[in-house]
Amino acid sequence: MKEKILIIGAGGQIGLELTENLSKSYGNDQVIPSDLKSEGNFANNPYEQLDALDKDALFKIVKKHGITQVYHLAALLSATGEQNPMFAWKLNMESLFYVLDLAKEKHIQKIYWPSSIAVFGPTTPRENTPQYTVMEPSTIYGISKQAGERWCEWYFKKFGVDVRSIRYPGLIGWKSAPGGGTTDYAVHIFHEALKHNHYTSFLSENTALPMMHMEDAIRATIELMHAPSEKIKIRGSYNLSGLSFTPAEIANEIKKHLSEFRIDYAPDFRQAIADSWPKSINDQEAREQWGWKEKYNLEALVKNMLENIKL
Ligand code: NAD
Ligand code: SER
Numbered sequence: 001m002k003e004k005i006l007i008i009g010a011g012g013q014i015g016l017e018l019t020e021n022l023s024k025s026y027g028n029d030q031v032i033p034s035d036l037k038s039e040g041n042f043a044n045n046p047y048e049q050l051d052a053l054d055k056d057a058l059f060k061i062v063k064k065h066g067i068t069q070v071y072h073l074a075a076l077l078s079a080t081g082e083q084n085p086m087f088a089w090k091l092n093m094e095s096l097f098y099v100l101d102l103a104k105e106k107h108i109q110k111i112y113w114p115s116s117i118a119v120f121g122p123t124t125p126r127e128n129t130p131q132y133t134v135m136e137p138s139t140i141y142g143i144s145k146q147a148g149e150r151w152c153e154w155y156f157k158k159f160g161v162d163v164r165s166i167r168y169p170g171l172i173g174w175k176s177a178p179g180g181g182t183t184d185y186a187v188h189i190f191h192e193a194l195k196h197n198h199y200t201s202f203l204s205e206n207t208a209l210p211m212m213h214m215e216d217a218i219r220a221t222i223e224l225m226h227a228p229s230e231k232i233k234i235r236g237s238y239n240l241s242g243l244s245f246t247p248a249e250i251a252n253e254i255k256k257h258l259s260e261f262r263i264d265y266a267p268d269f270r271q272a273i274a275d276s277w278p279k280s281i282n283d284q285e286a287r288e289q290w291g292w293k294e295k296y297n298l299e300a301l302v303k304n305m306l307e308n309i310k311l
Helices: 013-026 055-065 078-083 085-104 140-159 185-196 214-226 247-255 270-275 284-290 298-308
Strands: 005-008 031-035 069-072 110-112 162-164 166-168 170-172 198-201 209-213 243-245 262-265
Touching (some): 013 031, 013 069, 013 214, 031 055, 055 085, 078 270, 085 110, 085 140, 110 214, 185 247, 185 298, 198 247, 209 214, 209 298, 214 284, 243 247, 243 298, 247 298
Parallel strands (some): 069 110, 110 162, 198 262
Antiparallel strands (some): 209 243
């Protein structure tokens, strides 16, 4: 069967790169990016302006294009979610139900929905955090992702819905800007380094967090979606690890290329969020079950970002 793919929230940090990547493999006409925003970046694809909270409009688009798979990316992230908690809960949960129900009712065959390291909380072991552990998230974003994971697994077990998910760490890429997360500093730092040789970090010097190059994250997503169903033993969401570093460590790596670069630190409310998350992730299930392996370490990531960012 020829796949037709709808991407919800395609105008964001992940969606822009995912649309480009899926369009290369499936063809521009087979990939339908959608977002609240007007067309903008999607001249080559059949774009749809869609509010993920408009269930009827979503259904009409699925029928109009004969959609077989949905990548559902629309959400409020950790920092913006804390500033608008009730709306974050509404958007992150209700839109997920609409997509899960489309699959339950057999209008679509497969769903990708991302979770996050935000599902973990201050009582979780922070080093090499395992797939199965204490999970008491302390942000609305994390609570919504943890609840979403449980709902995904429930729809799989109860109705056979083929839903797949990854707990992304902080994602770092040069093609798109981040949209309101706690890990966003690790993208901003490159732009500021290239523009001003200086960056003020909103996280403190020694705050280690799990991170990943966007290219690795997109590849992982597509590999998970292509894996045979029987290999996907986890229908909540998979831990996935790329690398871990602190603001001081990434700054030191940038200094190897830009010797004048300086960083200072002015932690804000995002520090408390970062302090509640793991420092590093154990992803042995993803490695064993569907063959995940990252490509980028810190050195390669920094080199790639500095070479590719065009100001
Ligand atoms: P982003 O904020 O950059 O993009 C989200 C997109 O969704 C935006 O283009 C926005 O316009 C759109 N959107 C918002 N409300 C919408 C609505 N009602 N209807 C339709 N579109 C709407 O986010 P992102 O970084 O691309 O993240 C995508 C997904 O991946 C989210 O679920 C996020 O939780 C998850 N995730 C991201 C990261 C990361 O580091 N980027 C890490 C973990 C998980
Ligand atoms: N990058 C995301 C955030 O900081 C993690 O889910 O919110």
